Amino acid sequence: MKIFRHIQTIVALLVLLTTGAAAQSSMPDLRMVEAQGFAPVEFNDENSARMRALRNAIENASLQGASNIQSTQVMEQGNLTVDYLRVSSSAKVSDVQVMSESREGDLYKVSILAKVDPKKMCANVMSNHFRKSVAVTGFPMEHPEHTSLGRLGSVDRSLAALLVNDLSGLNGVRVLNANYMTLYPNSESAPTQISPRMTLTRAVTAAKDLGVQFVVSGVIRDLAMENPDAPRASNWDGWLKKVGISKASRTRHFVLDIFVHDGYSGALVFQTRYRTYGIWNERNNAQVGFGTAKFFSTNYGEQVRIMLNQAVDDLQETIQCQPFMATIAQVNGKRIYISSGAESGLRPGDYLSVYRTSQKFDRQGESFWQITDTRLVAQVKQVQPYYAVADLPIDADRLNLQMDDIIMAW
Structure with a gap:
């Protein structure tokens, strides 16, 4: 009896511990976090400083939720030549409430209270209602001969059309079908044709030609049959299997690389x-x-459909985690004209950060585009279907703003 009672006690304790652990694991990861952000006031523009301070506060709140620290040190002949420390976060910040804000001399300070979820992505990105423009290009085939079975030769364009159809109407995405073009003349090396800085100038050219923010491309690596000579399935297969006779399965593979630039x-x-x-x-x-x-x-086809559904979800999440960007089409004094409008979700009163763009060259002669923050914001005043008008706090000539410079919203 004593042994039986001991066993009952142990079982009860195990049940209690398991229940407690399950209850703890089911508890929400959301928690309220207080954070502060600071930004210098330049050109006496408090609106720009406030936006940067708010973004700094959100980054600090995200780091409190979940931070990753990466440290790299390189020693050469006993001397420290590289000392690199990077702190990043993958926590999602939402429901931001500004508790207080003030200007102290040339410094703007913002205090916030926000919800932080360490399991969510899009860290350090302020949610916005803007729709980012995306072009989906054609998908070249590494082995075109694989398409002969079933006459799948149109997969290079049809796959892009399917992705466009699936992405259309999703939150935060405005998609364009560009399946007639491809970024990789040599599909075997894609995307290693990019520069050492992990950039692809062909994507920049395509984006400018199409007027989009992101370019989705890729390569179809494999459509081959595993056993091309295997007989087709029949009603006799079950009976043959019962007597120990089995046939090779007609398994077919689908391998797809997707890139977003x-x-x-x-x-x-x-x-x-x-x-x-x-x-x-x-x-x-x-x-x-x-x-x-x-x-x-x-x-x-059913398995390919499941795979494409996952790819669409990944593409939407990736695009939503990026800031909204658009080009400046015209500059006139303090007024700028933006090449996106109501179709992208812009509304009067929106604040947009202003950036300069310039083409640079590295030591290998490879070109890349550099984006420089002017530390100012423009306020949207008028919105048309395909363009918007915004005002700067100072004259654009003081920033040397040019056509094809960009605005950004986090």
């Missing part, structure tokens, strides 16, 4: 390889076509 700097902001496979039981001479109803009715 920032259209203003050419920087690679997203890169992922997607893999899937399924059973391809169609006749060798069947004209199925990629993306058709017949294609998605196959087991292989």
Whole structure:
């Protein structure tokens, strides 16, 4: 009896501990955080200083939620030549409340109270209602011969059209079909054709030609059958398996690389390889076509559809985690004309940070685009469907603003 009672006690304790751990794990990770931000006041422009101080406070709140510290030290002949420390965060800040703000001399101070979720992405990014413009280019095939089964030769353009259709209407995205163009003449080396600074100047050119902020591209690496000579499935397969006779499965692979480049700097902001496979039981001479109803009715097509759904989710999250950007189309005194309007969600009263752009060259002669913060903001005054008008606190000549410089909103 004593042994039985001991066992009962141990079991009760285990149940209590398990229940407590489950309750603790189910507790929300959201917590309220207080943070402060500071920014210098330049050109006596308090609006610009306030926006930078608010962004600094949000970054500080995010770091309190979850921070990652990376340190690198390089020693050469006993001397410290490189000492690098980077602190980053992956915590999402939301429901920001400004508790107090004031100007002290040439310094602007903002105190906030915000919710921080360490499990969410888009750290240090203030949520906004703007829709970022995206162009989806064609997807070249590394092995075009793989498309012969099922007549899938149109996959290079049809895949881009599918992504455009899936992305259309999603929050924060305004998508354009550019499946007639490709960024990689040599698909085998994509995206290693970028410069040592991880930029792709072809993406900048394409973005300017198309008038978009991001360029989605990629390469179809594999569409091959694992056992191309395997017989098609039949009703007799179950009986044959019972007597110990099995056939090779008609497994077909789909391997896809997707890249997202920032259209203003050419920087690679997203890169992922997607893999899937399924059973391809169609006749060798069947004209199925990629993306058709017949294609998605196959087991292989079902698996490809699941993979593409994941890719669309990843693309939307990546794009939403980036700031909104648009080019300056015209400069006139304190007034600037922006090449985005109501279609992107701009509204009168919005504040937009102003940046200079310039083309630079590294030691290898590779060109790259540099974006420089002017530390000023422009306030939107008028909005039309495809452009907006904003006012600066000082004359644009003092900043040497030019056409094709940019505005940004976090």
